[in-house]
Amino acid sequence: MIKRFFSSTLDVPAISAVPRHIAIIMDGNGRWAKKRLLPRVAGHAQGVERVRDIVEACIHQGVEYLTLFAFSSENWRRPQDEVSRLMELFVHALEREVGKLHRNGVRLKVVGDLSRFDTHLRDLIERGEKRTHGNARLTLTVCANYGGRWDILNAFKHWLADHPDGGVPDEEALAPYLSMAYAPEPDLFIRTGGEQRVSNFLLWQLAYAELYFTEVLWPDFDGKQLEAAIQSYQRRERRFGRTSEQLDKR
Ligand code: IPE
Ligand code: IPE
Ligand code: MG
Numbered sequence: 001m002i003k004r005f006f007s008s009t010l011d012v013p014a015i016s017a018v019p020r021h022i023a024i025i026m027d028g029n030g031r032w033a034k035k036r037l038l039p040r041v042a043g044h045a046q047g048v049e050r051v052r053d054i055v056e057a058c059i060h061q062g063v064e065y066l067t068l069f070a071f072s073s074e075n076w077r078r079p080q081d082e083v084s085r086l087m088e089l090f091v092h093a094l095e096r097e098v099g100k101l102h103r104n105g106v107r108l109k110v111v112g113d114l115s116r117f118d119t120h121l122r123d124l125i126e127r128g129e130k131r132t133h134g135n136a137r138l139t140l141t142v143c144a145n146y147g148g149r150w151d152i153l154n155a156f157k158h159w160l161a162d163h164p165d166g167g168v169p170d171e172e173a174l175a176p177y178l179s180m181a182y183a184p185e186p187d188l189f190i191r192t193g194g195e196q197r198v199s200n201f202l203l204w205q206l207a208y209a210e211l212y213f214t215e216v217l218w219p220d221f222d223g224k225q226l227e228a229a230i231q232s233y234q235r236r237e238r239r240f241g242r243t244s245e246q247l248d249k250r
Pocket of ligand 1: 026027028032075086
């Protein structure tokens with residue numbers, strides 16, 4: 001049974017000082033490598049190291065959900081060689097890190113259209129998810145071959161399959177079919193690497209997320225940088241459509 005969370009558009013969600021859910025576009029690996037005259041894949045490898053630090057920092061800060069954009073549905077457009085190396089890195093990271101995640105009480109989820117991955121990778125994903133299923137300290141979601149538009153269309157397709165008589169779902173009806181229905185909507189969205197765009201990440205779920213952009217390249221993004229992002233978040237006024245005065249009266 002999926003636990004239902006407040007929707008930012010249908011209800012006003014309760015908010016806490018520490019964001020419950022942080023979603024990150026880990027960007028800038030290629031530029032990090034280029035600056036050091038290294039191949040792009042060296043930046044990706046360094047980026048994987050950062051994931052470990054940021055998972056630990058999130059546990060330390062009391063964040064409950066961390067969602068990372070690892071590979072977009074558009075990243076297949078990259079040179080074949082880079083795509084293959086990214087897949088290899090993903091496989092190695094799963095092979096090496098799942099045990100540690102499990103010991104740290106992390107529940108692993110991988111969302112996206114996994115049908116395009118080879119069976120070995122799919123198998124590793126399935127085993128990692130199963131092994132960590134009962135953990136409750138932090139839910140780490142890796143978005144792989146993920147696209148926000150795919151997510152919404154996929155939800156609609158599955159809703160239709162369950163409702164053969166047709167019709168049109170409303171927000172409340174469609175939401176449980178989205179790939180991250182097990183998590184509250186992100187409170188804080190971070191994009192490293194200086195670009196200020198969403199690049200087809202969680203289009204539906206980011207409706208009321210606070211956006212934070214930093215020039216810091218992902219392989220340089222550490223616990224201190226995360227703390228700065230959380231501090232910025234804590235200075236925001238989340239109104240969800242209401243006025244400041246309404247918030248003061250609560
Ligand atoms: C993000 O870093 C990682 C992935 C998209 C897989 P990039 O590879 O996009 O790095 P830049 O943007 O070229 O620096
Ligand atoms: C977004 O980064 C995807 C990931 C970080 C996985 P990109 O580097 O692919 O985004 P664009 O192409 O600059 O928008
Ligand atoms: Mg990029």
